[in-house]
Amino acid sequence: MLDDIIKDRLKKERSYPARVKRTHTVFEVLKSFSSFSKSKKKVFIVGRVMGLRGQGALMFLDIQDGSGKMQGVVKKDLVGGDFQKFKANLDLGDFVEIGGVVFKTKSGEKSIEARSARNIVKSLRPLPSVWHGLHDVEERFRKRYLDLLLNSEVKEKLSQRSKIIEYFRQTLYKEGFLEVETPMLQPIPGGAIARPFVTHHNALDIDLYLRIAPELYLKRLLAGGEEKIFEIGRSFRNEGIDKDHNPEFTTIELYWAYQDYRSLMKFVEKLMKKFVPGKWGVTEFTELFKKYANRDWRGLEADELEEIYKKQIRPKVVKPTWVINYPEKIMPLAKLVENNQDLTESFQLIVNGVELVKGFSEMNDPVFQRKQMEEQEKDFRAGNPEASRLDADFLEMLEYGMPPAAGMAIGIDRLVAFATKSHSVKEIIAFPTLRPKAD
Numbered sequence: 001m002l003d004d005i006i007k008d009r010l011k012k013e014r015s016y017p018a019r020v021k022r023t024h025t026v027f028e029v030l031k032s033f034s035s036f037s038k039s040k041k042k043v044f045i046v047g048r049v050m051g052l053r054g055q056g057a058l059m060f061l062d063i064q065d066g067s068g069k070m071q072g073v074v075k076k077d078l079v080g081g082d083f084q085k086f087k088a089n090l091d092l093g094d095f096v097e098i099g100g101v102v103f104k105t106k107s108g109e110k111s112i113e114a115r116s117a118r119n120i121v122k123s124l125r126p127l128p129s130v131w132h133g134l135h136d137v138e139e140r141f142r143k144r145y146l147d148l149l150l151n152s153e154v155k156e157k158l159s160q161r162s163k164i165i166e167y168f169r170q171t172l173y174k175e176g177f178l179e180v181e182t183p184m185l186q187p188i189p190g191g192a193i194a195r196p197f198v199t200h201h202n203a204l205d206i207d208l209y210l211r212i213a214p215e216l217y218l219k220r221l222l223a224g225g226e227e228k229i230f231e232i233g234r235s236f237r238n239e240g241i242d243k244d245h246n247p248e249f250t251t252i253e254l255y256w257a258y259q260d261y262r263s264l265m266k267f268v269e270k271l272m273k274k275f276v277p278g279k280w281g282v283t284e285f286t287e288l289f290k291k292y293a294n295r296d297w298r299g300l301e302a303d304e305l306e307e308i309y310k311k312q313i314r315p316k317v318v319k320p321t322w323v324i325n326y327p328e329k330i331m332p333l334a335k336l337v338e339n340n341q342d343l344t345e346s347f348q349l350i351v352n353g354v355e356l357v358k359g360f361s362e363m364n365d366p367v368f369q370r371k372q373m374e375e376q377e378k379d380f381r382a383g384n385p386e387a388s389r390l391d392a393d394f395l396e397m398l399e400y401g402m403p404p405a406a407g408m409a410i411g412i413d414r415l416v417a418f419a420t421k422s423h424s425v426k427e428i429i430a431f432p433t434l435r436p437k438a439d
Contacts, residue, residue, distance in 0.1 A: 006124045012089045016120050020097055022046045027067030029102060033110050036102045044099040045070065045112060046120065048149070050127075052092055059087060063098060064149075071111040072098045079117050086117045093123030141432050157428050161416045164275070165232060168252055168410070171271060177228040177254065182217035184210060184234065188391045191215030191333070193306070194237040195385045197247075210236035215333065215407065216394045218255050219362065223402040227257035232412075243424040244354055244414060247433045255407040260335075261345040261361045264406040265322060268349070268357055272410070275419045276351055281321040286343070288313050288323060298342065302329040303384065315353035323348045326360075332372045332388060334360035347408075356415050359408025366398035 023044045029036060036043060050069065051062030057076035062069055076083040078100075090096070099116040131140075131150040140147045140154075147154050169179065187206065189196035191213030201208050214231050221229055236248050256264060269280060289297050292313045297305055305327065317323065325337055326346045334344035346360035363369050373390040380387035413425040426432040 002125065005126055009091060009122060009124050012091075012122065016122075017097070017118055020046055020120055021099065022097070025067040026063070026065050026070045029112070030068060030070060030110060033102055037104075040101050042099060042101055042115065043112065044097060045072075046097045047095065048123075049090065049092055049094050049096055052090065057083070059090075061096065061098070063096065071105070071109055072096070072100075072114055072117075073105070073111050074098070074114040074117050079114055082117065086119060089119050089122075091123060091126070093125070093127045094119050095121035095123075138434055141426055141434055142437060144431055154427070157416070157420045157422060158430060160420050161412070161428050164416055164419065165250075165252075165412060168271070169232060172230050172252075172254070175228070177230045177256075178226060180218070180221060180226075180229050180231055181233065182211075182214045182221075182231060184236075186211050186217075188389045188393075190388055190391050190394065192235075192237075193302075193330070193332075193386050193388055195239055197236050197238045212237050213251075213409070214253050215409075216391060218253055218407070219402060219405075220394070220397050222255055222257055222362075222405050223397050223400060227403075228255075230254040241433060243426075246413060246425055246429055249425075250412040252410045252412060253407065254409075255362070255405055257403045257405045259406040260404070261324075261347055261359060261406050264359055264408055265324075265347055268359070268408060268410075272349075272357070272415075275415060276320050276349070276356070278320055280349070281319060283321055283323055285309075285323055285326045288317070292316055297327060302379075303386070306330050314350060314355070317350040318352055320349065320351045323350055328372075331360060332376060333363050333369075335363050335365075336368075351418060354414055354418070355411065356418065357408055357410050359406065362402070362405045362407055364398060364402045364404060366395060369398055370395050 021044045026045055026047065029043055029045060045063060045065065047063040047065035049061050050064045053060040059074040061072040061074065063072050074083070074086070079086070097118045097120050098112055098114050100112045100114040102110065102112050105111055128146065128150065131146065140151070148158070172179070185199070185208040187208060189209040189212050191211070192215070194212040196209040196212050199208055199210065200206070213235055214233065218229060218231060230252060232250070232252050234248050234250055238247065239245065241247065286297070289309070293308050300308070324347045325343045326334070326348070328334070328336060328342055328344050331344040331346045334346045337343040337345055344360055347358070348355050349357035373388065373395065376388040377390040380389060413429055416428040417425050420428060422428050
């Protein structure tokens with residue numbers, strides 16, 4: 001059936017104009033509708049035909065561009081001899097150029113009365129007649145272009161994502177932070193406990209890794225004299241996919257010299273209060289572990305400890321809560337609590353069982369950091385693909401000296417999902433990772 005439709009549309013006139021004339025977007029025309037109506041000034045709009053009605057010598061088109069939708073009225077006696085050609089070759093989904101004057105129909109709808117009408121792009125495939133409520137939800141993500149076209153909620157969520165990122169960027173600029181970029185291809189993956197993606201550089205004949213976090217390179221900039229820095233960008237982790245995880249994800253990572261985790265928590269709360277309203281609680285990691293796991297965490301291995309926390313404990317933290325002072329064994333890059341060397345000066349903001357923010361006072365003792373990295377390297381060589389690696393270049397940097405600092409990461413995908421009341425991060429990522437569809 002679809003092949004027949006495509007063949008039929010291929011037979012139609014396809015001599016499109018080399019140059020498209022567009023004087024205004026739909027939004028601009030509607031915004032200044034009154035002045036255009038009084039002046040009778042001719043305007044040109046361009047967009048996709050989303051609705052098509054009428055017969056004989058009169059056609060009504062719903063024309064949609066990136067800014068909105070407007071009705072076009074095409075009359076044979078006003079567009080002349082081109083009318084029959086235009087009508088015969090027009091299908092839903094085509095892109096058209098309409099030039100004319102604005103007016104209101106008898107029903108009061110703001111419209112443009114065409115003096116010229118041209119088909120500029122032919123849609124060979126018909127737009128879906130049913131899109132909302134698809135049983136195969138992943139079909140929406142596979143054909144995101146149709147999802148954007150036919151689902152205004154998706155367009156709004158992606159717009160909100162852009163605005164949230166811009167808010168953070170502009171706010172941090174005003175606070176005196178410098179935006180930087182660090183490598184996405186790294187010789188040693190570090191800055192988090194996660195399994196990396198590996199690739200190969202042919203010219204250098206070396207394996208490289210897609211970064212799991214920008215942390216270790218950002219800290220190098222602290223050692224180089226920068227005091228307030230941040231990066232907005234993608235990281236990649238070769239792990240599972242669920243409503244809170246996508247293999248590639250966006251974070252804001254921030255580092256601030258001469259601060260500690262307490263002062264950074266205050267700053268983060270000020271930064272994010274507009275997205276996470278209400279009173280934020282504070283609780284110790286050890287208190288949560290005792291309450292919900294009812295066992296001693298000290299004898300557990302790092303991976304077992306983290307598994308219990310993520311599966312049994314964190315989902316029960318619903319209201320906005322700072323969970324602080326995580327064990328050293330699961331925060332190997334954080335500074336130790338002064339009166340308890342088993343714990344670190346660390347925090348996570350948990351909302352609805354999901355981690356939105358993670359941060360800590362940065363470990364800058366090169367001797368202790370080397371010891372930790374050596375233990376992680378042993379764990380990796382023993383078969384744990386998620387263990388952090390020993391980064392000799394990073395340790396050498398610490399030996400030159402890195403100032404006391406605090407750092408944190410905000411998960412943009414999760415925050416936007418929360419702010420837009422989305423069920424999954426897939427909803428607010430333009431092109432989430434999916435299993436390829438069988439032919």
